[in-house]
Amino acid sequence: MLTPQKLEELAQQLAGNLPPGLKAAADDFEQKAKTILQSQLSKLDFVSREEFDRQSAVLAKTRQMVEQLEERLDALESDKQD
Incomplete structure (x- = not known):
């Protein structure tokens, strides 16, 4: 090689x-x-690696928050139906 x-x-x-x-x-x-x-x-239109990593971290945190809110909403809807 x-x-x-x-x-x-x-x-x-x-x-x-x-x-x-x-x-x-x-x-x-x-x-x-x-x-x-x-x-x-x-x-x-490029972004620096640092900016990309920062935005990736923000996205990951946002995704986690959305999942938590979905779980809370599911729990509230479940309680409402009971």
């Missing part, structure tokens, strides 16, 4: 064997691709 380190070494070997003109074009393409990718990712 190829490890990330071996893949990186292979990529470096391949890049080292490219003709100078092609290598310059590949470097230019890589830089432009990074710039475009960063630009497009910055347009997306």
